[in-house]
Amino acid sequence: MVDIATRPPIDWSTPAARARRKSRYAANRRLQAYGIAAISLAIGLLGILIISLIATGYSAFVTTRITVDFPISTEYVNPEDPARGNYRAVVKAGIEELFPNVTGPDERALGQLLTNNTQFMVRDAVVADPSVIGGKLSLSVPASDPFDQLNKGLVDRNTPEDERRVTDQQIQWFDQLEAEGRVSTPFNWGLFFNSDSRFPELAGLAGAIVGSFYALLVCFLVAFPIGIAAAIYLEEFAPRNRWTDLIEVNINNLAAVPSIVFGLLGLAVFLNFIGLPRSAPLVGGLVLALMTLPTIIIVTRASLKAIPPSIREAGLGIGASKHQMVMHHVLPLALPGILTGTIIGLAQALGETAPLLLIGMNAFITSPPGGILDAATALPTQVFIWADSPERGFVALTSAGILVLLGFLIIMNSIAIFLRQRLERSW
Amino acid sequence: MNDASMSAEMTANLSKSLDFDQAAKPKVVAKDVNVFYGEKQALFDVSIDIVEKSVTAFIGPSGCGKSTFLRCINRMNDTIEGCVVKGGISLDGDDIYAPSLDVVELRARVGMVFQKPNPFPKSIYENVSYGPRIHGLARGKTELDEIVESSLKRAGLWEEVKDRLNEPGTGLSGGQQQRLCIARAIAVSPEVILMDEPCSALDPIATARIEELIDELRANFTIIIVTHSMQQAARVSQRTAFFHLGILVELGATEQIFTNPSDKRTQDYITGRFG
Ligand SMILES: Nc1ncnc2c1ncn2[C@@H]1O[C@H](COP(=O)(O)OP(=O)(O)OP(=O)(O)O)[C@@H](O)[C@H]1O
Ligand SMILES: [Mg+2]
Numbered sequence: 128m129v130d131i132a133t134r135p136p137i138d139w140s141t142p143a144a145r146a147r148r149k150s151r152y153a154a155n156r157r158l159q160a161y162g163i164a165a166i167s168l169a170i171g172l173l174g175i176l177i178i179s180l181i182a183t184g185y186s187a188f189v190t191t192r193i194t195v196d197f198p199i200s201t202e203y204v205n206p207e208d209p210a211r212g213n214y215r216a217v218v219k220a221g222i223e224e225l226f227p228n229v230t231g232p233d234e235r236a237l238g239q240l241l242t243n244n245t246q247f248m249v250r251d252a253v254v255a256d257p258s259v260i261g262g263k264l265s266l267s268v269p270a271s272d273p274f275d276q277l278n279k280g281l282v283d284r285n286t287p288e289d290e291r292r293v294t295d296q297q298i299q300w301f302d303q304l305e306a307e308g309r310v311s312t313p314f315n316w317g318l319f320f321n322s323d324s325r326f327p328e329l330a331g332l333a334g335a336i337v338g339s340f341y342a343l344l345v346c347f348l349v350a351f352p353i354g355i356a357a358a359i360y361l362e363e364f365a366p367r368n369r370w371t372d373l374i375e376v377n378i379n380n381l382a383a384v385p386s387i388v389f390g391l392l393g394l395a396v397f398l399n400f401i402g403l404p405r406s407a408p409l410v411g412g413l414v415l416a417l418m419t420l421p422t423i424i425i426v427t428r429a430s431l432k433a434i435p436p437s438i439r440e441a442g443l444g445i446g447a448s449k450h451q452m453v454m455h456h457v458l459p460l461a462l463p464g465i466l467t468g469t470i471i472g473l474a475q476a477l478g479e480t481a482p483l484l485l486i487g488m489n490a491f492i493t494s495p496p497g498g499i500l501d502a503a504t505a506l507p508t509q510v511f512i513w514a515d516s517p518e519r520g521f522v523a524l525t526s527a528g529i530l531v532l533l534g535f536l537i538i539m540n541s542i543a544i545f546l547r548q549r550l551e552r553s554w
Numbered sequence: 555m556n557d558a559s560m561s562a563e564m565t566a567n568l569s570k571s572l573d574f575d576q577a578a579k580p581k582v583v584a585k586d587v588n589v590f591y592g593e594k595q596a597l598f599d600v601s602i603d604i605v606e607k608s609v610t611a612f613i614g615p616s617g618c619g620k621s622t623f624l625r626c627i628n629r630m631n632d633t634i635e636g637c638v639v640k641g642g643i644s645l646d647g648d649d650i651y652a653p654s655l656d657v658v659e660l661r662a663r664v665g666m667v668f669q670k671p672n673p674f675p676k677s678i679y680e681n682v683s684y685g686p687r688i689h690g691l692a693r694g695k696t697e698l699d700e701i702v703e704s705s706l707k708r709a710g711l712w713e714e715v716k717d718r719l720n721e722p723g724t725g726l727s728g729g730q731q732q733r734l735c736i737a738r739a740i741a742v743s744p745e746v747i748l749m750d751e752p753c754s755a756l757d758p759i760a761t762a763r764i765e766e767l768i769d770e771l772r773a774n775f776t777i778i779i780v781t782h783s784m785q786q787a788a789r790v791s792q793r794t795a796f797f798h799l800g801i802l803v804e805l806g807a808t809e810q811i812f813t814n815p816s817d818k819r820t821q822d823y824i825t826g827r828f829g
Contacts, residue, residue, distance in 0.1 A: 367635060437672035443633060445685040445738060446662035455684070456674060 180533075184526025190315035190328065191270040191278040193241060193304055196263045197221035197249055206260045209253050214246035221249075225309075226300065236297055240304075242269045242328050267311060269328040272520040274301055278310060281519070292519075318527060322493050323509065327520025330513070332531055337495035338408055338488065338503030339477060339535075345412020345499055346419055346476050351469055353416075354423030355458075361424070362431045363453050382421035389417045390482030398486060406487040406502035414486060415476040422475070426468025430461035463550030470543040474536050480507040506532045581606040581746060581776040582627060587641035589622050589631065596622045599641075600802045602795060604746070609768060609777045611787035611808065614797035615823065620780045623797070624748050627778070628664040629657050645746070662689050665739035669751040671731035673723035673738070678715050681723040681734055682706060685742035701741055709737035710767050729760025736767065740775070747771065749779040753786065765790050784824055788812050796820045 138144070198220050204212030222237055223229075229237050245268045252266055253259060269275070273292040276282045278301075288295050304310050321331025365371045393414035397403045403410050434457045442452035483489065489508040496503035504512065510528040513521045582604035589597040597619045604610050612620040622631070629650060631637045643650050650660055662685070673681050682702045685691075692698040702719070706712040711733040715726070723734050732752055739747055749768075753761040768777060768790045781787050787794050787808065794811040796804045796819070804811060804820045815821045 437668065437670060438674065439633075440630065440666075440668060441672040441674060441735070441738075444628065444630065444661060444666040444668070445688075445742060446658050446660075447684075447688055448658050451688055455688075460675065 177533075180526045180530050182526075184523055184528075184530050186279045186281060187318060187520075187523035187527035188315050189279070189312050190317060191275040192267040192311050192313060193270050193274075194265060194267040194309045194311070195221045195225065195241070196265045198224065199249075199253055199260050199262060199264050201261055204253060204260050206257060209257050209260060210250065212250065212253070214250045214253075217249055218246045225304070229300075233296070236294065237300060239271055240274055240297065240301060242271045243326055244324075244329060269317075270301075270310070272327045272518055273297075275328050276519050277301060278305075278312060281523075318524075318531075322495055323491060323504065323512070324493060327516075327518050327524055330521070330524055332506065332509060332528060334492050334495045335504045335506045335509035335528075336531075338411075339505040341408035341496060341499045341503065342411040342415060342483075342488070342505055343473055343477060345409055346415040347469070347473060349413060349416035350419040350423050350472070354420050354469075355427050355465065357420075358424045358427030358431065359453060359458070362428045363449065363457070378421050378424055382425060385481075386418055386479050387481040387485065389414050390485030392417065393482060393486050404500055404502070406490040407500050408488070408496060408503050408505075409499040410486050411483050411488045411503070411505060412499070414482045415479060418479065418482065419469075419472040419476050422472035423465075423469055426472070427461070427465045430464030430468070431457060433464065434460050463546055466550075467543045467547045470539050470546070474539040474543075477505075477535060477539070478507055478532065480511055483508050484511065506535070579606045580604060582643065582645055582778075583647075584623075584626070584643045585641055587623065587626060587639065587643060589619070589626060589640070590638045591634070592636040596800055597626075598800045600797075600800075602802055602805055604776060604778060605793060606776050607772060607774070608793060609772050609779060609791040611791035611794045612778065612780045612797060613782070613784065613787050613794060613823070614803075616782075618797040619800045620797050621750050624666075624750055624778060624780055627746070627748055628661050628666055630661075630666065632657065662742050663744055664746045664748060665742065665744035667732070667735050667739055667747065667749040667752045669754055671728055671735050671755065673726070673731050673734050675722060675724050677720045678706075678723045678726070678734060679719040682737050682741045685738060689742055691742060705737040705741040706734075708740055708767075708771070709733045710763060711737055727760075729756045729763060732756060732760070732764060733767065736764070736771075740771070744775065746776045746778065749777065751780050751782065754782065761786070784812070796823060798823070 197217050199217060200220070203214070203216045203220075218241070219234070219238070222241070223234070226237060248268055249264065249266060252264055270278065273282070274297070277293055277298065282291055282293060284298065293301075301310070317329065317331045319331060319336070320333050321329055322334035324330040361371060361374065365374075393410060397410045397413055398405055403413075438456050438460065439452055442456045443449070447455065483505050488503060488505050489512055490502040490504055491512070492502055492504060506528065510525055510532065513525040513528055580603035582602075584600055584602045587597055587600040588595065600619075600623055612624065614620055625631045626639050626643060627645075627650075631639055639651065645660070645663065649655070674684065676684075679702055682705050683692075683698050686698060686701050692701055703712065703716075706715065711730060714730060715721075715734075723731065726734060732755070736747075736752075753764050756764065765786065768779065771777060772792075779787075779790065791808045793806065794808045795802055796811065796815075796817070798819050804815060804817045806816075811820060812824055815824065
């Protein structure tokens with residue numbers, strides 16, 4: 128053993144010492160370079176994802192509309208009962224007025240310019256304002272999907288006629304309408320305010336947004352109180368023994384269970400055993416709650432653990448009961464962390480698809496669900512449905528749906544970050 | 555106090571100290587207290603009387619069990635997993651480890667001030683009013699206000715904080731925070747106040763203020779203070795207990811302990827030969 132006092136003074140300037148220092152700095156720089164490379168890769172991939180989504184999805188954020196003056200003659204519409212008029216004929220008359228020279232079989236092809244639901248839109252407009260009966264109703268109606276695509280430049284006019292869904296004749300008519308200033312391209316509010324439809328030009332996310340909202344509401348109302356109660360018990364009151372260890376391990380396991388398993392569980396328990404309605408946000412929310420529960424328990428326990436023992440001692444030392452100590456001091460201090468974790472858990476639940484498909488929350492519904500027991504879709508399952516549809520227009524809608532979903536996720540995570548920064552405290 | 559199980563040496567020490575306070579009434583009496591942390595024994599047969607309305611200082615090298623014993627007196631050790639307390643401690647003759655005893659009430663009667671100031675991250679007012687509120691000591695807001703004011707006055711903090719009672723207690727300086735913790739403790743009118751190295755995080759000026767305060771509080775409260783500073787023990791206490799390796803080595807009048815200790819270990823410790 129070398130006695131430290133008798134050792135000669137260390138020479139820090141020898142070449143060997145210098146080389147050691149140099150290699151240490153080099154290692155430092157390498158580590159930094161790896162980190163920067165990893166982050167650049169991650170950001171690059173994310174960028175590619177978003178750019179490709181925007182590239183395919185942007186066109187769904189605008190829509191093509193054609194303004195037509197429909198003659199509402201009393202021949203077709205009874206002023207006493209406007210809801211039951213022959214609006215098919217009204218639409219036909221409106222189109223004929225635009226192109227008086229087109230007759231015969233061509234008239235059918237002409238009718239394809241407008242969306243299929245035009246007659247119902249005209250009806251609703253007339254019912255809303257019966258004073259137009261006998262006069263003219265100027266209404267801008269969505270163009271049908273092929274012409275929507277044409278207008279957005281997504282149909283190549285140079286492809287042979289039999290390989291595209293619009294004929295040369297139809298293109299000529301459309302160009303004529305455009306020349307007359309009857310074609311407009313406004314923002315597609317229908318994406319947010321319409322429900323699903325078989326026709327891409329009419330399909331929107333309203334039903335899915337409402338369905339997701341109800342499901343998340345149920346999920347929150349179930350998972351939040353149960354999760355917090357369980358976490359408080361485990362963290363503050365439960366004795367440390369083999370049983371609580373077992374519970375702890377299983378909660379951690381539960382957080383790692385694939386979501387489809389929860390879907391199967393929901394199918395077996397909530398639908399087949401309890402007999403709750405299929406496709407309902409109630410069931411979706413319960414399944415999502417099962418998934419979110421372990422997350423909430425884990426973040427709540429972590430937040431409770433992070434409260435310094437000195438605060439607990441202060442409470443107990445002054446004669447607070449354990450319950451008072453937890454409720455008055457520990458829980459309020461842990462709440463920001465709990466809320467942050469809960470929001471992140473809910474954001475995960477919002478994007479969850481597989482369990483919702485299993486319990487049927489991919490219903491085709493044309494109006495938003497009225498409550499938690501109605502059949503519904505959710506945002507991710509709506510994207511799934513659209514991704515599966517053949518029409519060209521649904522391709523853009525799928526990307527747009529994903530963008531909207533990502534938008535909601537970003538909003539939720541921003542709220543979580545905001546809360547964390549706002550309410551964070553240091554001891 | 556003549557327990558057969560006690561060593562002759564200890565009996566001699568204790569009877570000596572007993573002579574000293576024959577007139578004084580014991581507030582807290584501990585008898586053969588043994589404390590275990592799991593397998594490890596931290597205190598061995600500690601027997602001690604704490605005299606009412608006086609300051610008793612616990613001194614001894616680090617790890618000798620001063621805090622452990624202090625925390626037995628308000629049963630804060632209950633919160634430590636695996637901590638077992640054997641023997642008897644009584645407060646005014648009532649066994650505090652009796653199953654019928656209510657810990658919440660005990661901790662209201664035996665307040666505690668910790669080594670590191672630990673105000674609640676709430677307003678100064680809420681810090682002081684919390685104890686009276688949970689114990690239902692005040693009828694109405696005005697009475698609570700009075701308790702807060704008088705507690706802060708007795709803790710010597712009133713003049714500094716009277717205009718900012720609604721500001722967070724954690725925004726005060728370290729010394730002010732510790733006085734706030736003392737105000738919080740005395741707000742529930744405890745009979746005994748336990749202080750575990752209350753000045754170890756404070757500068758000399760703040761320490762002097764706390765020491766002054768302890769001297770004033772002695773008139774109304776029974777105070778037990780753990781300290782590593784011999785000078786502090788000598789300044790503030792009337793009686794001093796010296797612990798070593800989990801054993802209460804010597805207990806006596808402070809003057810006697812510091813000028814004429816009867817045990818060699820005490821002598822070595824106060825002269826700085828170990829510790
Ligand atoms: N929570 C605990 N778990 C296990 N052992 C403990 C625990 N607290 C204290 N001990 C042990 O009990 C013995 C006495 O500790 P204690 O804290 O009472 O010492 P102390 O006299 O207050 O020391 P110090 O002056 O450093 O504060 C020490 O050996 C310590 O290691
Ligand atoms: Mg200690």
